[in-house]
Amino acid sequence: MELLGLYHYWVFAILLMTGFYAVVAKVNLIKKLIGLTLFQAAVFLLYISVGMVEGGDAPIFTADNADSLFSNPLPQVLILTAIVVGISTTALGLAIVVRINEVYGTIEEDEIQEIDRR
Amino acid sequence: MTVVFSMFLLTLLLITAIAVVHAGNLFVAVMLSGIFSLLLALNFFLLDAADVALTEAAVGAGISTVLFLGALSLTTDREKSPSPHRLLSLAIVAVTTLAVIMGTLDKPSFGDPEAPVQVHVAPWYLETTREAIQIPNVVTAVLSSFRGYDTLGEVFVVFTAGIGVLFLIGRHSGTKPQDIGPPHGEPSGLRHYLIPRLIGRMLVPFIMLFGLYVQFHGEYGPGGGFQAGAIIAASIILYALLEGEKRALQVLPRSVLVGMISGGALLYSAVGVAGMLMGGNFLDYSVLLDDPVKGQQIGIILIEAGVGITVTGVLLSIFHAFAARGRF
Amino acid sequence: MSALQPHLPALQVIVPMLTAPLVALLRERQFSWLVTTAASLCAFAVAIALTMVVLEQGTISYEMGSWPPPFGIALSIDAVSALLLLVVTGASSLALIAGATSLQAQCESDRQPLFYAAWLLALAGLCGILVTADAFNIFVFMEISSLASYVLVAGGPDRRALPAVFKYLVMGTIGATFYLIGVGVIYLMTGTLNLADMEVRIQQVGEFQPFLIAAAFITVGMALKAAIFPLHVWLPNAYTFAPHVVTVFFAACATKVSLYVLLRLDFVVFQQNVGGHDVQFAYFMLPLSVLAILIASAVAIFEANLKRLFAWSSVAQIGYITLGASLISQAGLTASLLHMFNHALAKGALFLALACLAMSVAKLRVDEIGGIARRMPWTMAAFVVGGLSLIGVPGTAGFISKWYLIQAAFGAGSVGIALIIIILISSLMAVVYIWRVVETAYFGEAANDEAREAPLAILVPTWIAVALNIFFGLHPNLPVELSSRAAAVLLGTGP
Incomplete structure (x- = not known):
């Protein structure tokens, strides 16, 4: 169990940095946005693994789990919010990329900079 | 057994993420990343987070993928230059x-x-939900x-995202859409493909029913306005893909969508203000x-x-805004 | 009034927020402007009322949904929030009044209702951050204000606004996500999201390392959003290519709200409870502040585009604010908070004057404004006073905060003397970059024969901002009182 817990944190760390790498190293704007969604997904995993209780149930009362242990509902609520925030940011980012493509004819960052320098 | 399965899923998640970043073709x-979202949803489910799993599947694998594909059809699906400071x-x-890994070594155990x-x-939430609200789903x-x-x-x-997208690309202006990017699909959806259309048509009402459920x-169970909004929007987007965007707009015209965007937010706020006016x-x-x-x-x-009304309105408006630019 | 008074903290956010969907439904440009401005003025009135209550009674709190904290979300308004609420709502109102004329030239009429809705959301988001007492709620409102800001900046007519706003979006999202990770780690260790409750429970945990990691994530995340050097790269272009009135609004307050979050968490939650964190904060912030002040001022001297020039100057001014905070003393924090207020006044006046100039000068470049003062005397006079305030000439608001900053530096021993020299050098650099503009405008060869004085609708708000600079330069009691109380709150020595 201990190992699984640590594994969750490590997966969080590696996912976070995979996304971060895509954001900083890639020049294609859509690829950057994909990286950004990975980056945010890592945080979702962190929160949800924090709220998990070993042997607990999902925090929904049913007829036969009155005495059970429940996982923590709060991180789940927070991440529901964060997922929605994430998709909102992505949608806005994509709209900006579409506009950039319309006025510059490219979505590669280095080419855009080149055009602006001219 | 669950431990092994969890580890397997997490590893798969990592491999998918690295593949996403590595892929040179944006479509791939x-x-x-749609698959990544589904895997993530599975992980959430194993971690007892049913609501979050449902949302991640609907939003991450569904809506997000549709939006990215929409953007790709308007731009390009190939990544040109290799990264300079890789x-x-x-x-x-x-x-x-x-x-970060070093820092997490002494976290309280999982x-x-x-x-x-x-x-x-x-614990307070669990207890008070039982007493003061009396609904089964504590997350809700x-x-x-x-x-x-x-x-x-x-x-x-x-x-904000909804009006932002409408502000940016909600209007027909600038360059003509057909000059940009490769043409994707037919202007009238998948009308000429009999089988997908028939099966799709059968699916649409069921998806919508599921959304309402x-x-x-x-x-009582996992669900709520966000998930429902995403699912209902997905069913109408499916309809638009099958029958063409115009038909979908006949069912729910743009003006209705804008009304939904504002109306849902106003309904929520009105409940809040009502509480204030009635002494709370x-x-x-x-x-x-x-x-x-x-x-x-x-x-x-x-x-x-x-919540459901605003989310449906926003997601559909965003879809139509992308679709109207490129007619995919 | 008395029936409303208990609800004031909630009204501060919900007035602008609930007006936004209504404005989005409107079709008519002028009507949507009117409704937006009215909502912003209402928010300003609420902020004034809240400030008066805070000065009388100390901290005010409000329980959303009547659930007690830490279970429900509580709002809490103290001197720190009140000071910034005044800045945010005031800046928004002045910029909107000027916006009726200025925006018309920069944004198509039929897109304006959506633009104004986004404006209200940005305002509501910033107010929401300032009033809440819940760490996650800060994140939610930060995202409202950020998404709305991206929309506002992208409304700029120049196509270069788009790459600028994309960079802003990416860096802003990374900053917010870092903040979220930091909050997650604190939550993991304490089980709470309420700031006051965090403070109490961190003491009980007694283990520092995870909190230092959380502090690192939050500090870096907020430094990104607040454009603290060297994480400022998104700021110059975003300010330059945004519509002029948006620049007025953001330059006056957007980055300061992120600084507020940084100070609130660092001082209240971490420094008082996590051993040694104050020293780390000082070692981290002090060098960065000094570099920001010197390098950004130097860049401003050589910049030809007027808006970008003052955007760089903003990076330098943020350096003054963090410099005061990094002294970790009552005097230093007072100076820092006071400078947030006074810099907002000075920059607001300057960018408003630039918005006036832009009515006649298409490209806001130094070489385009030769001799313009003869044609636009009122605009340039406003610019000169705003510039004097930015430099810190006695009699203007800018002088007061520089004076407090120098006093605070005196109290900091031998490092302080070096800091004073740096402050003086950078003030001289400000003289250089402002003089360059003033010299061209007053004594340069006429480059533009068709320029006419800006219309009154925009000149009047500009001169209101100028008058405030002089007023608070001569009667600094209110901001000084609020700032010193706010500093005491942050240091945990006051109510």
């Missing part, structure tokens, strides 16, 4: 990852019911009542009816409806 990357970035990222995070605020209770102000904020985040069953604080549902428990329940149903 987007599809892989090695440097890789080195920085590797070092940071190690630092799944421990005695960890501070489990004993401080969470926390979401819409105890932390209803966060959720109101969240609705306004979605609202998720909307109104949110107090903002978003206090207990004062809405004589019986505070009934008041909480009616308040939750109303605000969840507001």
